[in-house]
Amino acid sequence: MQWETVIGLEVHVQLATQSKIFSGASTAFGAAPNTQACAVDLGMPGVLPVLNEQAVAMAVQFGLAIHAEIPEVSVFDRKNYFYPDLPKGYQTSQMYHPIVGAGEVEISLDDGATRRVRVHHAHLEEDAGKSLHEDFHGMTGIDLNRAGTPLLEIVSEPDMRSAKEAAAYLKAIHSIVTYLGISDGNMAEGSMRCDVNVSVRPVGQAEYGTRAEVKNVNSFRFVERAIEFEVERQVELLEDGGTVVQETRLFDPERDETRSMRTKEEANDYRYFPCPDLLPVVLDRAYVEHLRGALPELPDEKRTRFQAALGLSAYDAGVLSTTREMAEFFEEVKDTCGDAKLAANWVMGELAGALNREGLLVSDSPVSARQLGELVARVIDNTINGKAAKQVFQALWNGQGLSADEVIEAKGLKQVTDSGAIEAMIDQVIADSPAQVAQYRDAEPDKRGKMIGYFVGQVMKASRGTANPQQVNQLLKEKLDALC
Amino acid sequence: MALEHADVLRAAHLARLGLSDEDAAHYLDDLGRILEMVDQLQALDTEGVAPLAHPLDATQRLRADEVTETDQRDRFQRCAPAVEQGLYLVPRVVE
Amino acid sequence: MHDKTLSELAAALTAGEFTSRELTEHQLARIARLDGEINSFITVTPEQALTAADAADAARAKGQAGPLTGLPLAIKDLFCTQGVLTTAGSKMLGNFVSPYDASVVEKLKAAGMVSLGKTNMDEFAMGSSNENSAFGPVKNPWEAGAVPGGSSGGSAAAVAAGLAPAALGTDTGGSIRQPAAFCGITGLKPTYGRVSRYGIIAYASSLDQAGPMARTAKDCALLLNAIAGPDPRDSTCVARGVPDYTEELDAPLSGLKIGLPREYFGDGLDPDVEAAVREAVKVYESLGATVREVSLPHTHYAIPAYYVIAPAEASSNLSRYDGVRFGHRCQAPGDLIDLYKRSRAEGFGAEVQRRILIGTHTLSEGFFDAYYTKAQQVRRLIRQDFLDAFEEVDVLMGPASPTPAFDLGANNDPVSMYLQDIYTIAVNLAGIPGISVPAGFVGKRPVGLQILGTHFAETRLLNVAHQFQQATDWHLRRPALAEETT
DSSP states (O other): OOEEEEEEEEEEEEOOOSBOSSSSOBOOTTOSTTTTOOTTTTTOTTOOOOEEHHHHHHHHHHHHHTTOOOOSEEOOEEEEOOOTTOTTSEEEEOSSSOSBOSEEEEEEOTTSOEEEEEEEEEEEEEOOOEEEEEEETTEEEEEOSSTTOEEEEEEEOSOBOSHHHHHHHHHHHHHHHHHHTSOOOOTTTTSEEEEEEEEEEETTOOSOOOOEEEEOOOSHHHHHHHHHHHHHHHHHHHHTTOOOOOEEEEEETTTTEEEEOOTTSOOOOOOOEEOTTSOOEEOOHHHHHHHHHTOOOOHHHHHHHHHHTTOOOHHHHHHHTSSHHHHHHHHHHHHHHSOHHHHHHHIIIIIHHHHHHHTOOGGGOSSOHHHHHHHHHHHHTTSSOHHHHHHHHHHHHTTOOSSHHHHHHHHTOOOBOOHHHHHHHHHHHHHHOHHHHHHHHHSOHHHHHHHHHHHHHHHHHHTTTOBOHHHHHHHHHHHHHHHO | OOOOHHHHHHHHHHTTOOOOHHHHHHHHHHHHHHHHHHGGGGGSOOTTOOOOSSSSOOOOOEEOSOOOOOOOHHHHHTTOSOEETTEEEEEOOOO | OTTSOHHHHHHHHHHTSSOHHHHHHHHHHHHHHHHHHHOOEEEEOHHHHHHHHHHHHHHHHTTOOOTTTTOEEEEETTBOOTTSBOOTTOGGGTTOBOSSOOHHHHHHHHTTOEEEEEEOOSGGGOOSSSTTOTTOOOOBTTBTTBOOOSSSHHHHHHHHTTSOSEEEEEESSSTTHHHHHHHTOEEEEOOTTSBOOTTBOOSOTTTOEEEEEESSHHHHHHHHHHHBSOOTTOTTSOOOOOOOTTTTTTOOOTTOEEEEEGGGGSTTOOHHHHHHHHHHHHHHHHTTOEEEEEOOTTGGGHHHHHHHHHHHHHHHHGGGOSSSSSSOOOSSOSSHHHHHHHHHHHHSOHHHHHHHHHHHHHHSTTTHIIIIIHHHHHHHHHHHHHHHHHHHOSEEEEESSSSSOOBTTSOOSHHHHHHTTTTTHHHHHHTOOEEEEEEEEETTEEEEEEEEOSTTOHHHHHHHHHHHHHHOOGGGOOOHHHHOOO
16 A cells, blocks of 8 residues: 655744743753742742743744734643643643744755645743753752743644655754744754654545654654654554554654653643733734844745846755855855855855865854855956865865965966966977877877867876966867877 | 542542542532532523633733843752752652 | 821821830730730741831931831731741641742832731632631631631731731632621722732732731721832733822712612621611711612622632642642652652642642533633623623622621531622622721621722722721721730
């Protein structure tokens, strides 16, 4: 039987506010346990929440970025359950009236195709603390520093059909929130976490299969792997005549598998009801429009512009708009050198290769966008040729020089375009290579083109790479053909 | 809506109240009569009436995003039953 | 000194008749000598009180005294008080020394008031008789066999017995007004959102409101001046300026339109209580008010709606008492669930457990709409009843409670206890202000007249109550306990 995979994602994004969603405690990462948990975060007797305006603004910005409906009124509810990392015995969340309504996210796939994934809604809620299971005489330690950190939970429709699409969706969300600057998107520190709902159904069947929810899948790669494992598990189960149990599962990256969590636990009953300590949040239109006006250019807008206005390919435009840093770097290179295609080639080629080799982000690049732009400009104005340019790039990467011009000067890489000088070098090479000249002369005219490479190489070598390759080619052909 | 023994035990479990069967039986009678009194609400036609969550039609005020709290861990943990290295201790939680 | 009202004491301090230290020592001595009879305090704080009194005297000497500087008061043990045991009347918080002050306590300290200690109450403010305290019942100063009312029973009894000239209470379904009525003092529940709830241990967040309890309406006005107003830490506290509540106290009542809700004078009302209330209304007529009957047609549904909404909110508000960060923790928990279940079963008393169970049940899947949503719809109808009535009249009047104080142990059944709050509970659902003023006696037991106004009509209510107290002397009657001279 042919199976179709159906995937929906719940992405939790930690918002990059200074203080918590309902208190004035700091959200900074990495403080000593419980030093950033104030009375409100600890759920001490009598304390009350007051909503952080920045958390609201960030949620609305996200909503606007995904073209979502922004309801005038949203309401906080309490989700009631007991857990040691949940100090009040309830999580303040939004069940019935979320701050962001239905929207959509455009995802791009490896083949350059794009698809739209619908977002059901996004809501604000508070994060929980952390349980530390190191041995405290057989006890668990609770750190509530993270309790009350603002989260935006983004709930997709079950619109994705493959692990790749799910990963692309997660990347799209990541790039939107980092473009907006509403989250640092740092998955290793848990700033973005993801629950994946996976089910399978026979191709052509209208109703969804029973889904499993895989919790806390915290990297793009793990999302793909967890889904692949889960699909295989469910298909195998169904093909053996079994049924999929609706349950929560945990992805174990070490063993590359998902496994059931607390199957013995009874179904939860969270007893949601409107939080009586908070009032309805009312957003007036002018406020929303003000935020809309202040939105930066977003990844899909950038991608479209890169293609339409700059003439880049769909693939290049997609890669260069993935992160705001990458896009801004590229645009500065382009503005400095004046040629979008060459700028794109350099950023995606030489620069991306070097960054990858050293495991660096574009923001950590030792070669600045301005330096790279000036370098490309020297290629365009024929000051140096492509080969020399790579040498200049390497020198800048290694910190040997402050600008392309300085390196070109210091290393004498300036391209030789004086045809007299080039002719002299050609004459010398021809004189030194009688055997090759003879072969050239004896060859069929249509094979000679390939044989010219040897002579070009020798001339370039003689020029230490600085001769203009087009000129060398042109002049060599003329001189060799004259010998035939 | 009649209340049963199992309902009391279920509510007690959700609320993490350790009730013995005897306690539950004792509460069943009280709770049953309270719910019977509450059930008078069902007699009232409330079709089309919007629920009222707060007595005033006020809206949420927002706080500036500023860090205003300082570390007061020692003070807050003075009333804690069990702490070690700044952590609150609970019986081992198995994930 | 203890025969004086708060405003008289303020005048005496200003005139230098005695110091705050002398006054405070006098009150502390009375508490030490007499509170054994009524059990109105859970914690007395003599050292802090005397330190605060000395500071007040020093401020006065420097000419920095305000209207409340150096005046003692008692605080219901539901208000968090920094460095002082704060129990909410519960074993659960039997060891909880609060690391912070409630906003209201902060304000009163800043105004120079002197806290004598924390008063007894029904556990987590759940009760109408003060019999639900983990620290023993409070006795009514007028008659030891009677309850003082609840849940602010300790505050009411302490003021009535002359142990404190004033006290702070809270009112979720009548918990200021009913004990004020039972103890023959004046108690004001302000409009929901008028006074900050920050640092007041929550019972039912959409209903709870703090307010003053004292001997006179004028004293309540003085205290309300100090505690009302916006608080950046309470989202539900209204950003609205605070008038001087004493300013209109003397305004004449001619032309005042009084409504008597038909539903507040029906079955179940003690005839002697009714007679006292009707007598009080006559006093108002003699002061130039006009009286008409009005209807609050959904009154009958107030108690059922309340017993959905309040327990639902309480069940959630009380989840934080889990034995982890503060409060009672059971001995040697075997595992996490055991820690929760035993700590909570041991820490909470029976009435609190009942309400947690009711609230948990009504919020749970399959019941939520039938109970909670329905109750919130009814809540809107109840509020509308009041808003409609205030289109026709300025204030509503009626009894604060259907009976005078009942005997200790007389109301064993929770439902019949709940029905005691028939005249007070709808007021919290609607969020309007209400005041109870002494208006007579049935035997030795006081009767309270309840006066209700529309949202934020505290100035009017205090004026109406004050004018009654200018024309009558019920509020000046003291129980034998308060006649003790020392």
